Amino acid sequence: MILSLSSIHFLLRFCLALIPTILSLILYLAPKKGSKLESEKYRSFVLQKLFNNSLFLTVGGWATFLSDDYIWIIVALSIGGLSFIRDLNVYIFKIKKVIDDNARVEELILTNYDYIYSVFKRSGSLVDFSQNIGNRFKLSNEIMFNLYNSFRSYEDKRYEEGNTYSSEDKGELSEAYSILGISKSDSIDDIRKAFREKAKLMHPDFTKMQDDTGFKKLNAAYQLILESKGYK
Secondary structure (H helix, E strand, O other): OOOOHHHHHHHHHHHHHHHHHHHHHHHHHOOOOOOOOHHHHHHHHHHHHHHHHHHHHHHHHHHHHHHOOOHHHHHHHHHHHHHHHHHHHHHHHHHHHHHHHHHHHHHHHHHOHHHHHHHHHHOOOHHHHHHHHHHHHOOOHHHHHHHHHHHHHHHHHHHHHOOOOOOOOHHHHHHHHHHHOOOOOOOHHHHHHHHHHHHHHHOOOOOOOOOOHHHHHHHHHHHHHHHHOOOO
16 A cells, blocks of 8 residues: 555654654663763763753654644754764764773772772882783773873872871871771771772762862871771
8 A cells, every 4th residue: 555645744744753752762761870980971971962952853853743844853953953963873883882991991990999009009010010900800001001100190199298197196097087987897898898989089080170189188098097907
């Protein structure tokens, strides 16, 4: 059975309304991650931008369907539709994999921060650090290079500024527990968990903050607590 011209016209207008509506619903209902990792924050920004532009197409599509006037879909395309199509293409085919990979690496580093930092402290060079880290986590040479230099830069600043805590100073140890938001009775696992959670908010490698004072204090407090419990 051959569709009439009017039926084809109706189906076209209906599709122009239905397709962007479905896309908008998918973007709206997509799981929202509360992670503070930079990659996930960027992903949320891209998806929110796509959702906002998809609304223009949705409104324009239904206006076209109800009024039988294609000017509305043309207006919607000019306002946000073309940006939506371009950004969706870029996200799916270019940056989604990069974001996924970066998020995996960031989560891996923060989750295993204690081990990675201890390897850095034992390593005499980038080669030693890369061999130990690379064997366990299979990170790229670029990531290991940046990670090693980040730790080294932090240690240099810490040494220059004398930003260390004395393990004999009970007042500073109490302050260290306060900085991490934990008590002396907490287990070592609880201490490490508290540090990782706060590090996600403060670490200069994973945020856009220029001032790393907060993270330096957090790390110094964490190292002091580990020393007091005999883990260093």
